Amino acid sequence: MSMLIVVLVVSNFFLLGTSRLRALIRIAAFEGLVLGLLPFFTQAEGFSFHTVIIGAGGMLLKGVAIPLLLNRALRGVEAYREEKPRVGYTTSIAAGIAISVLAFWIGAAIPRSPLFPNPQVVSLALCLAAVGLFLIVARTETVSQIVGYLMLENGIYTFGISLSAQQSVLVEMGVLLDLLVGVFIMCIVIYHINRQFESINTEELEVLKE
Amino acid sequence: MMHGEILIFSLFAPVLAGLAACCLPLSSRAALRASAAAAGLECAVVAAVFVLKGHASRIFACANNLFIDSLSLYHIGLVSLVFFMSAVYSVGYFSDDIDRGAFGPRRARRYTLLWNSFFTILIAVLCSNNMGILWICLEATTLVSALLILSDGRPASIEAMWKYLLLCSVGIAFAFVGTLLLSVAARAASFPPGESLLWTSLADRAGLLDGRIMCAAFVFALVGFGTKAGLAPMHSWLPDAHSQAPTPVSAVFSGVMLNCALYCIMRYLPLCESAMGWRLRAHAMLVLLGLLSIIVAAIFIPSQKNIKRLLAYHSVEHMGIIALGLGIGGLGTLAALYHTFNHTMSKTLAFFSAGRLGRQYKTYDMTRITGAIASNSLWGTAFFVSILALIGVAPFSVFMSEFMLVKASLDAGKFVALAVFFFGSIVVFVSALRHAIDVSMGTKCPDVPPPRRSLPDVALVAVCVGALILFGLFMPRWFYALLGDASSIVEGARILPPLSGGLFR
Structure with a gap:
């Protein structure tokens, strides 16, 4: 389990350091796949129907379906890299280091209790969610912001895994379905933004500023 | 508990029927009318469920995953009413687009499909336990x-x-x-x-x-x-x-x-x-956000140019007032729920009239909309009345619920909150009134086309204005009981302060 956590934290830095949009999607897909393995190591019952559903469902959706959707949205769009990020890449990586240190410091402060059996997983969840929020704020391309939203969602999914309390399978499935539909609709918006503004950069969206 | 399951499933029947009707190859007008009919039916079903539910405090279905109580039924009633009125309104609203061919059957089908899905999911939100x-x-x-x-x-x-x-x-x-x-x-x-x-x-x-x-x-x-x-x-x-x-x-x-x-x-x-x-820590957080919303609205309302943005900031203000009422608790909760209804009716009317005026003037810029009452007596007057209601002029029901809120905050000793509420309300009152006078009064613009008026439009205005005045002057016993039940659910097991207060007796 510690290996998985290390891999995820390291891939966060790649996510923060890259300017190429396709690389961003690929790293997000990789993180989705790795995250899908996490429930098998954290849940007390190991391979149960429930863990298979949340693990495999998460992998299929975040590792395969959503990256495919995002790649498809980029087809026909003249955008390969983040042109004008609000925060530079070196600063982003520095922020990533700060986020990780803070997250694991908070995780270390959580006492191991029956409610929180895996404090490191809580740290990972905080780390993923904070990196997601950072990406949404620091990047201006719509695709980068969607990846940020995905990371935030990954963080919450991880937080759910870290808890001893299980959701019912119905609720888990519903949440994943909402995520899929959400990203699908965001891809539709990318298409419309590209058609209207001839760019998918959110800096172009300033009609409604006041 | 078969009885309960039938009641809850019947709440979903009209909206699902509306959803199914949108998939049929209907003309644009027929699709919009079908949605209106489904929403109308939903209103009737909600009324029937309200009567049949009687004194049962909770009704369950689907292994307790769905349920209704007074709080959810009250909100379902509001949702159905607004969807019904908006669906009736949209038949007239899109009528020009349909004539121009800009709202063809395909677009209408997509629109009504989304519309009815939205409706169905909102009902599901309110029914889920x-x-x-x-x-x-x-x-x-x-x-x-x-x-x-x-x-x-x-x-x-x-x-x-x-x-x-x-x-x-x-x-x-x-x-x-x-x-x-x-x-x-x-x-x-x-x-x-x-x-x-x-x-x-x-x-x-x-x-x-x-x-x-x-x-x-x-x-x-x-x-x-x-x-x-x-x-x-x-x-x-x-x-x-x-x-x-x-x-x-x-x-x-x-x-x-x-x-x-x-x-x-x-x-x-x-x-x-x-x-x-x-x-009361959670209540304090609600008071804080409520006051912040009122202040933000008071800052932005004076400088608004777009008529729909003006109404949107009014929503921020009124959500703040409802949150403030919830945060004060006791009579404040009752006031908040009462205000929910009042805000819904007045804001629906305000958007309807702003939409029609915008269509007629071909702009939503308030500096270019003048003499609305002269050029469109129905919707111009409706807009003016709805703004009066929104800013809390007596005898409209918004005034009554805000009055209740003031009483609740005095009883609870929340004087700072009350002062901020008064300050925000006064700023909003003055600036929104100025906007409303600029838009409604004055001479008619020469290049504005004459309005199209239909019977449903008159009925919509009459229902909204009638409800705002009626519920301001007189509260029916069943409505008062419903509000009381709903607010006791929000108040939890806490012993309520006496709700009567002599306000409506």
Whole structure:
């Protein structure tokens, strides 16, 4: 389990350091796949129907379906890299280091209790969610912001895994379905933004500023 | 419990029928009329369920995952009413587009399909007893309604939709953390696994839940659902989305979608307060956000140029007033629920008239809309009246609920909150009145086409104005009882202060 956590934290830095949009999607897909393995190591019952559903469902959706959707949205769009990020890449990586240190410091402060059996997983969840929020704020391309939203969602999914309390399978499935539909609709918006503004950069969206 | 299942499923029947009708190859007008008919039927069903439910406090279905009580039934009634009125309105609203060929059968089918899905999911939000399903449905409303904003594909509406989608999705993600924490608290209090997210089970034994975890859960729920409810400082999507959506959609957004998000907060409130021993911390957070919303509205309303953005900031203000009422508690909760109805009716009327005036003048810029009463007596007057109602002029019912709120805050000794409320309300009163006078009075613009008037339009205005005056002067006994039941649910097991207060006797 510690290996998985290390891999995820390291891939966060790649996510923060890259300017190429396709690389961003690929790293997000990789993180989705790795995250899908996490429930098998954290849940007390190991391979149960429930863990298979949340693990495999998460992998299929975040590792395969959503990256495919995002790649498809980029087809026909003249955008390969983040042109004008609000925060530079070196600063982003520095922020990533700060986020990780803070997250694991908070995780270390959580006492191991029956409610929180895996404090490191809580740290990972905080780390993923904070990196997601950072990406949404620091990047201006719509695709980068969607990846940020995905990371935030990954963080919450991880937080759910870290808890001893299980959701019912119905609720888990519903949440994943909402995520899929959400990203699908965001891809539709990318298409419309590209058609209207001839760019998918959110800096172009300033009609409604006041 | 077959009886209960029939009642709850019957609430879904008309909306699902409406959804099915949209899939038929209907003409544009027929599709819009079918949606209106479905919503009308839904209103009748809600009334029937209200009567048949009688004194039963809760009715369950689907292994307790669905339920209705007075609080949810009250909100379902509001949702159905606003959807019905907006669907009737949209027949007239899109009529020009249909004649020009800009709203063909394909577009109409897509629009009504989204419209009825939105309606169905909102009913599901209000019926769900499982807090996980509640969250899923509320997030689904964001996704469906985002596409409704986009229905004309102008650059501004794309921008509004993007902001709405991203901000509300991120916001609601926080509410999911609240849901997760709720299940942790339930598990810690050794609730059975099947019941750890059922609101009724949690509410019955909320005293057993861990106070610290529930406090954290409430903070996340408040930020998450508060984003969707448009409470400041998470309101920035709201003016854009409300101003760019087609008017019937704006009316539904403002009239009921925001209320549904606040409804979710109302479900969390008694759970968290019971767990924390009624030290009113959650209430204090609501008061804070409520006051902040009122102040933000008071800052932005004076400088508004766009008529629909003006109404959107009014929504921020009124959501703030409702949150303030909930935060004060006791009579304040009753006032908040009463205000929910009043705001819904007045805001629906205001959006309807702003939409029609905008169509007639071909702009939503208030500096270019003058003499509205002279050029369109029905909708011009309706706009003026609705703004008077919104800013709390007597004898409209908004005045009565705000008066109740003042009384509640005096009783509770919340003088600072009251002072901020008065300051905000006065600023909004003066500036909105100025906007309303500029738009409505004055001489008729020469190049404005004459209005098209139809019987449904007159009926819509009459119903809204009638309700605002009637419920301001006289509150029917059944409505008062419904409000009392609903507010006692939000108040949890706490002993209520006497609600009568001699206000309506």
